[in-house]
Amino acid sequence: MSAAKQGHLMIIGGHEDRSEDMTILQRFIDLSGGSDANIVVISAASRVPDDMWAMYDQAFGTLGVENRVHLEMNSRLDTSNSAILDKLAAADGIFFTGGDQKRLLANIGGTPFDAAIHSAYVQRGACIAGTSAGASAMSGHMLATGRAGLQPEKGTVSLGAGLGLLHGVVIDQHFSERHRLARLLTVVAQNPYLLGVGIDEDTALIVKRGAGIEVCGQGAVTVLDGHAMFSTMADVSSGDCPQLVDVRLHLLPPGTHYSAGASNVPAALLPFLNTVTRAIADHEADHKADHKDRHEA
Amino acid sequence: MSAAKQGHLMIIGGHEDRSEDMTILQRFIDLSGGSDANIVVISAASRVPDDMWAMYDQAFGTLGVENRVHLEMNSRLDTSNSAILDKLAAADGIFFTGGDQKRLLANIGGTPFDAAIHSAYVQRGACIAGTSAGASAMSGHMLATGRAGLQPEKGTVSLGAGLGLLHGVVIDQHFSERHRLARLLTVVAQNPYLLGVGIDEDTALIVKRGAGIEVCGQGAVTVLDGHAMFSTMADVSSGDCPQLVDVRLHLLPPGTHYSAGASNVPAALLPFLNTVTRAIADHEADHKADHKDRHEA
Numbered sequence: 385m386s387a388a389k390q391g392h393l394m395i396i397g398g399h400e401d402r403s404e405d406m407t408i409l410q411r412f413i414d415l416s417g418g419s420d421a422n423i424v425v426i427s428a429a430s431r432v433p434d435d436m437w438a439m440y441d442q443a444f445g446t447l448g449v450e451n452r453v454h455l456e457m458n459s460r461l462d463t464s465n466s467a468i469l470d471k472l473a474a475a476d477g478i479f480f481t482g483g484d485q486k487r488l489l490a491n492i493g494g495t496p497f498d499a500a501i502h503s504a505y506v507q508r509g510a511c512i513a514g515t516s517a518g519a520s521a522m523s524g525h526m527l528a529t530g531r532a533g534l535q536p537e538k539g540t541v542s543l544g545a546g547l548g549l550l551h552g553v554v555i556d557q558h559f560s561e562r563h564r565l566a567r568l569l570t571v572v573a574q575n576p577y578l579l580g581v582g583i584d585e586d587t588a589l590i591v592k593r594g595a596g597i598e599v600c601g602q603g604a605v606t607v608l609d610g611h612a613m614f615s616t617m618a619d620v621s622s623g624d625c626p627q628l629v630d631v632r633l634h635l636l637p638p639g640t641h642y643s644a645g646a647s648n649v650p651a652a653l654l655p656f657l658n659t660v661t662r663a664i665a666d667h668e669a670d671h672k673a674d675h676k677d678r679h680e681a
Numbered sequence: 682m683s684a685a686k687q688g689h690l691m692i693i694g695g696h697e698d699r700s701e702d703m704t705i706l707q708r709f710i711d712l713s714g715g716s717d718a719n720i721v722v723i724s725a726a727s728r729v730p731d732d733m734w735a736m737y738d739q740a741f742g743t744l745g746v747e748n749r750v751h752l753e754m755n756s757r758l759d760t761s762n763s764a765i766l767d768k769l770a771a772a773d774g775i776f777f778t779g780g781d782q783k784r785l786l787a788n789i790g791g792t793p794f795d796a797a798i799h800s801a802y803v804q805r806g807a808c809i810a811g812t813s814a815g816a817s818a819m820s821g822h823m824l825a826t827g828r829a830g831l832q833p834e835k836g837t838v839s840l841g842a843g844l845g846l847l848h849g850v851v852i853d854q855h856f857s858e859r860h861r862l863a864r865l866l867t868v869v870a871q872n873p874y875l876l877g878v879g880i881d882e883d884t885a886l887i888v889k890r891g892a893g894i895e896v897c898g899q900g901a902v903t904v905l906d907g908h909a910m911f912s913t914m915a916d917v918s919s920g921d922c923p924q925l926v927d928v929r930l931h932l933l934p935p936g937t938h939y940s941a942g943a944s945n946v947p948a949a950l951l952p953f954l955n956t957v958t959r960a961i962a963d964h965e966a967d968h969k970a971d972h973k974d975r976h977e978a
Binding site: 534535536563565604608626627634635636637652 | 831832833857858860862866881900901905909911917921922923924925926928929930932933934935937947948949950
């Protein structure tokens with residue numbers, strides 16, 4: 385299980401194949417340590433958690449995972465249930481289903497359960513995967529609501545506090561399929577500090593903690609970097625389309641892989657690569673300290 | 682009619698309003714010299730040229746244009762018809778309808794009629810407008826065929842020779858409405874020398890010859906600049922999605938206007954502004970020389 389020791393995030397754009405090739409789910413199992421790994425499924429984003437579990441129970445079963453379990457959380461109280469926390473503490477792979485990322489955060493944000501997920505990733509090197517809403521929930525700043533219009537529109541997206549497993553990015557999913565470029569441009573125009581990351585369906589951005597990135601699946605990962613942009617966002621009226629000049633767009637198809645610090649990384653990709661890899665350790669240290677203070681106070 | 686002396690291009694993304702506010706069509710009339718101007722409509726891109734003319738006949742009539750005429754071209758022979766060429770020689774405004782840009786070029790490309798359009802623009806300062814296929818046809822390199830998939834795909838777009846009223850760009854239309862970003866990224870990835878220009882419906886990019894640009898209408902103009910990009914296009918297989926890093930994206934909403942050489946132009950926009958304004962005169966001189974050689978030889 386040496387591959388898992390590093391800790392991985394799998395940020396999946398939704399609709400990953402669950403019955404045919406199952407490329408993404410197989411990769412999740414591999415990064416969790418193989419079919420002997422302990423896999424837990426968290427369906428707290430969904431209003432039909434049992435249906436979600438049934439779907440992944442079948443898929444992971446087909447892929448030969450014996451030790452798979454549903455962490456049922458029917459209320460925020462369940463997040464301090466010691467039986468659930470024990471299962472989480474033994475997990476090699478943690479899978480967040482789709483649903484609504486606001487519901488997920490309302491259920492688990494800031495709880496001992498949330499802290500245990502961070503520990504699993506940072507201290508035990510578990511693989512944390514999230515699809516659709518589970519993907520959006522991973523970053524510190526989370527896309528909470530947003531209209532996917534034809535052009536960017538000031539004031540039509542809002543952010544919330546996500547799980548904070550990575551920072552400096554906002555994640556959108558079903559990206560090409562639901563034509564969400566204008567929405568992600570709106571996020572970046574409103575929040576130029578953040579990089580926009582759009583992930584297509586049946587596609588995953590894999591972050592190897594502190595070490596590198598990889599893209600796998602069928603679609604692509606689109607990155608929008610507005611650090612250098614000229615923007616009229618501050619001056620246009622609510623609902624209007626801003627002028628944006630020099631948004632840097634990166635398109636990363638399956639097979640893309642870069643190691644932090646490697647010499648083959650295109651310079652323009654460094655802000656993204658550094659943000660999702662090297663910066664995590666620092667933010668995590670802060671985050672853990674915060675949690676420690678809060679929960680041990 | 683001083684406004685018209687400079688020569689303008691109106692590159693319209695299709696579906697311009699023809700019955701309500703008619704912002705785009707009114708602007709075309711203004712740039713042609715007002716309601717007293719001689720307006721000609723060229724429907725040679727369309728397989729239903731009479732329907733096209735009926736539509737614009739009504740719209741321009743409603744807007745008070747008395748001197749409006751349909752230049753009917755039923756074959757390539759008509760392009761040297763002296764009665765048609767006389768009407769074209771008197772035109773203050775020339776409007777290309779939609780249809781198929783390949784059909785338009787097959788009908789008029791390289792003819793005396795084509796040369797007369799260049800003269801109207803460059804020497805007489807006429808306004809040349811084209812919508813949908815008529816917009817795509819304006820550039821020297823013209824988007825001929827292309828699949829609008831979810832991701833860019835190598836080998837799925839092809840270019841042809843357009844009218845050459847501007848150079849260094851490829852124009853796509855119905856851009857946001859038909860979700861053509863991936864297609865335009867494919868164009869730029871295959872042809873990094875060219876800037877991709879995507880124009881939304883009921884929206885026009887106005888080029889004041891040699892002097893500046895403006896955007897009017899309801900949508901936006903998207904520019905993709907791949908000059909600085911890292912790309913794997915040369916190495917991926919046909920049909921595969923390339924990795925693209927550092928494509929510069931500009932989004933220009935209605936109201937955007939920049940003069941060539943002005944101090945307020947964002948640096949990253951200069952390649953686009955210079956390409957569609959200053960470069961034209963040089964290319965035109967070459968183009969005219971070519972035509973002169975060809976037709977006077």
